Amino acid sequence: MPTIKHCPGCPYREFGPAIGPRGDPTSPIVLVGEAPGAKEVKKKKPFVGPAGDVLWKAVAEAGLHEADLFITNSVACRPHPARPRVGAIRACQGRLAKDLGASPRLVVVALGTTALRAVTGDSRLGVTEARRGPPFLSRWGLVVPTLHPARVLRRPSERPLLVEDLRSARDIAVHRS
Numbered sequence: 001m002p003t004i005k006h007c008p009g010c011p012y013r014e015f016g017p018a019i020g021p022r023g024d025p026t027s028p029i030v031l032v033g034e035a036p037g038a039k040e041v042k043k044k045k046p047f048v049g050p051a052g053d054v055l056w057k058a059v060a061e062a063g064l065h066e067a068d069l070f071i072t073n074s075v076a077c078r079p080h081p082a083r084p085r086v087g088a089i090r091a092c093q094g095r096l097a098k099d100l101g102a103s104p105r106l107v108v109v110a111l112g113t114t115a116l117r118a119v120t121g122d123s124r125l126g127v128t129e130a131r132r133g134p135p136f137l138s139r140w141g142l143v144v145p146t147l148h149p150a151r152v153l154r155r156p157s158e159r160p161l162l163v164e165d166l167r168s169a170r171d172i173a174v175h176r177s
């Protein structure tokens with residue numbers, strides 16, 4: 001994990017702690033979220049709060065297993081006040097690149113617009129539009145854009161979209177491995 005004092009230029013360097021990834025680091029499927037919340041900081045791992053509950057149920061419904069996935073975030077420290085600032089995403093890019101590149105990946109599931117932008121480096125992309133198109137290639141693997149589980153928590157009617165995208169990620173991994 002990055003040491004906070006070694007993150008010059010990041011607006012969160014005073015806050016910490018940096019929350020590391022979870023799951024299988026050699027997994028061909030990586031899920032990238034936005035940032036840790038209060039529960040994640042307390043438990044020291046990503047996606048353990050209410051949005052995590054939504055995610056893990058959708059993962060199971062898509063025929064995937066949590067233990068077979070690798071999960072990380074666009075920024076490793078909890079944002080203040082709420083969403084990660086562009087400067088923090090930029091400052092945390094090296095850490096994200098290390099997570100994504102630690103092993104050959106087939107699929108990178110970008111959970112929400114922040115993750116999509118962090119993974120691609122393209123600040124014009126939005127997840128609602130991007131998920132209407134096919135998965136596209138990035139330096140880390142095929143990117144499958146999907147909705148952030150926190151959004152699905154607020155709009156449960158969108159849950160099938162998250163499940164559908166996770167199923168696509170599974171199908172790509174099955175057919176390419």
Ligand code: SF4
Nearest residue numbers: 007010013077091092
């Ligand atoms: S968010 Fe990333 S770059 Fe910023 S202090 Fe935390 S680990 Fe460092």
